[in-house]
Amino acid sequence: EGPTSQDIAASATNTSAVLTNGMGPWGQRYSTLTQVNTATVKGLVPAFASSLGGEKQRGQESQPIVYDGTIYVTGSYSRLFAFDARTGEKKWEYNARLTDGIMPCCDVVNRGAAIHGDKIIFATLDAHLIALNRNTGKVIWNKTLADYQAGYSATAAPMIVKDMVIYGNSGGEFGIVGSVQARDVNTGELIWERPTIEGHVGTLRGQPNGMTGKLNASWQGDMWKTGGGATWLGGTYDPDSNLIFMGTGNPGPWNSHLRPGDNLYTSSTLAIDADTGVIKWHFQTTPHDGWDFDGVNEFIPFDATIGGKPMKLGAKADRNGYFFVLDRTNGKFVSASKFVMQTTWANGFNPKTGRPNYNDDNRPGAPVGAEKGKVVFSSPSFLGGKNWMPMAYSQQTGLFYIPSNDWGMDIWNEPIAYKKGAAYLGAGFTIRPIAEDHIGALRAMDPTAGKIVWEYKNKAPLWGGVLTTAGGLVFTGTPEGYLKAFDAKTGQELWKFQTGSGVVGSPVTWQQDGEQYVAVMSGWGGAVPLWGGEVAKTFKDISQGGSLWVFKLPKG
Numbered sequence: 280e281g282p283t284s285q286d287i288a289a290s291a292t293n294t295s296a297v298l299t300n301g302m303g304p305w306g307q308r309y310s311t312l313t314q315v316n317t318a319t320v321k322g323l324v325p326a327f328a329s330s331l332g333g334e335k336q337r338g339q340e341s342q343p344i345v346y347d348g349t350i351y352v353t354g355s356y357s358r359l360f361a362f363d364a365r366t367g368e369k370k371w372e373y374n375a376r377l378t379d380g381i382m383p384c385c386d387v388v389n390r391g392a393a394i395h396g397d398k399i400i401f402a403t404l405d406a407h408l409i410a411l412n413r414n415t416g417k418v419i420w421n422k423t424l425a426d427y428q429a430g431y432s433a434t435a436a437p438m439i440v441k442d443m444v445i446y447g448n449s450g451g452e453f454g455i456v457g458s459v460q461a462r463d464v465n466t467g468e469l470i471w472e473r474p475t476i477e478g479h480v481g482t483l484r485g486q487p488n489g490m491t492g493k494l495n496a497s498w499q500g501d502m503w504k505t506g507g508g509a510t511w512l513g514g515t516y517d518p519d520s521n522l523i524f525m526g527t528g529n530p531g532p533w534n535s536h537l538r539p540g541d542n543l544y545t546s547s548t549l550a551i552d553a554d555t556g557v558i559k560w561h562f563q564t565t566p567h568d569g570w571d572f573d574g575v576n577e578f579i580p581f582d583a584t585i586g587g588k589p590m591k592l593g594a595k596a597d598r599n600g601y602f603f604v605l606d607r608t609n610g611k612f613v614s615a616s617k618f619v620m621q622t623t624w625a626n627g628f629n630p631k632t633g634r635p636n637y638n639d640d641n642r643p644g645a646p647v648g649a650e651k652g653k654v655v656f657s658s659p660s661f662l663g664g665k666n667w668m669p670m671a672y673s674q675q676t677g678l679f680y681i682p683s684n685d686w687g688m689d690i691w692n693e694p695i696a697y698k699k700g701a702a703y704l705g706a707g708f709t710i711r712p713i714a715e716d717h718i719g720a721l722r723a724m725d726p727t728a729g730k731i732v733w734e735y736k737n738k739a740p741l742w743g744g745v746l747t748t749a750g751g752l753v754f755t756g757t758p759e760g761y762l763k764a765f766d767a768k769t770g771q772e773l774w775k776f777q778t779g780s781g782v783v784g785s786p787v788t789w790q791q792d793g794e795q796y797v798a799v800m801s802g803w804g805g806a807v808p809l810w811g812g813e814v815a816k817t818f819k820d821i822s823q824g825g826s827l828w829v830f831k832l833p834k835g
């Protein structure tokens with residue numbers, strides 16, 4: 280009983296449910312529903328709001344899952360809630376009751392759950408993966424993903440592929456080793472594990488380790504042993520090619536002078552065979568990352584014609600400020616287009632090699648003895664041209680809608696040595712604005728031309744996901760508390776609603792009893808208030824919160 284792996288693989292066109300993070304395995308966040316459209320959206324009103332309650336109100340980055348009359352959302356501090364999708368009444372709540380020792384880098388967030396059969400599955404900040412009965416909230420299985428005392432944690436939504444739960448890890452700021460695990464959805468037992476740092480072998484299914492050549496050729500000495508590359512955002516999946524696309528995070532430590540080389544496979548996109556865990560191709564967006572450009576960002580498959588040729592493509596708006604288009608069948612570079620005001624660290628990408636044209640002066644300098652190295656001003660800031668918040672792709676307009684930010688940072692390097700469970704940066708930073716009127720900018724990107732078609736500027740940094748619909752709309756939230764709707768073609772703001780706290784969740788839409796619903800989590804938090812420096816000071820008055828808001832058009 281409940282959705283099967285086949286239902287989930289086909290869920291992008293299922294308008295009566297939201298079965299995956301990203302609204303379909305490709306993660307396009309596109310709905311074919313049209314009842315709420317450019318003409319009717321001004322009438323959108325709340326159907327209900329449901330509170331997550333308690334004192335644990337921090338960043339609410341969850342994307343709702345909707346199935347058979349129930350909305351499932353995760354909350355800050357590793358909680359999961361089931362609400363009635365018609366009334367908003369709480370059906371049950373699960374609280375993972377974390378120990379004090381957890382070490383998330385960037386607020387106590389969670390980005391959502393995965394549904395399969397009778398189960399609803401989510402990961403916790405102490406690096407556990409837990410399957411609950413979706414009707415009762417009772418634990419079916421509970422597995423340890425990794426050792427939280429070594430700095431591992433978990434914030435991403437799991438993904439279901441062929442009766443497996445695919446899950447990454449968090450902890451790139453603590454010298455952990457990134458990896459992707461595939462577990463049996465019914466038992467939680469490990470099927471394969473693919474580490475993301477060259478030199479680590481993992482547990483692949485019926486295969487040698489999948490590495491070629493010298494195991495850790497892109498690292499020197501023992502640095503690969505604590506190399507980072509966390510897969511902290513989870514992935515997308517292409518059922519046709521059976522490839523899982525995973526972004527990998529920053530290398531450890533941030534101080535790049537301690538780890539000469541490209542540091543594979545950090546700050547990359549990996550295509551992993553879902554049956555075996557073998558890496559089929561990789562594309563590194565920031566080789567030898569020295570700015571925490573942490574290229575974990577989602578890779579979204581789409582099909583388009585380029586130069587007269589129909590192509591199977593994928594796109595990624597990277598924290599480093601470039602929007603990448605790759606051939607998703609083989610990882611070949613197609614284009615990289617700047618989507619932010621400034622990229623001081625590189626002047627574009629070489630079309631032949633797909634490597635950045637580095638501006639060497641913009642790499643923070645090596646420490647001299649115990650002294651910090653040369654301070655540089657780099658843009659984007661380490662929080663990125665775009666951070667974790669997912670973009671959306673409209674099959675109607677052919678545009679990607681990118682929640683981006685324009686900001687820079689002073690950054691410098693310091694000496695550092697690895698110590699289990701301690702921050703492993705060897706860098707310091709202060710984030711600064713670079714524009715008078717905005718930090719956030721929702722940008723519509725034409726992926727074939729590499730051009731921005733429209734932009735909407737927002738005073739505070741944008742930190743929530745995007746939804747687009749065949750009603751010609753784009754939805755996203757703001758830290759100022761609004762859920763907003765824009766015309767997908769022009770960027771004109773058509774509707775907004777104040778939710779009472781900052782919106783850093785990802786909106787979804789579905790149809791129920793003949794009516795189109797839109798839902799989003801409200802609750803300010805995430806990395807910006809913690810690490811935003813000067814920028815965060817200007818938004819210190821935003822109230823905390825923890826509510827699910829659900830909207831529809833009035834009846835009749």
Ligand SMILES: O=C(O)c1cc(C(=O)O)c2c(n1)C(=O)C(=O)c1cc(C(=O)O)[nH]c1-2
Pocket residue numbers: 340384385386388433434435448449450451452509510511528529571573661662666667804805806807
């Ligand atoms: O390297 C990592 O393992 C890792 C994990 C996470 C996370 O799990 O949330 C973030 C980051 N890095 C990070 O660099 C970052 O800017 C960030 C922002 C957020 C957030 O939820 O607002 N998480 C994370």
Ligand SMILES: [Ca+2]
Pocket residue numbers: 451452528529571573
């Ligand atoms: Ca990171």
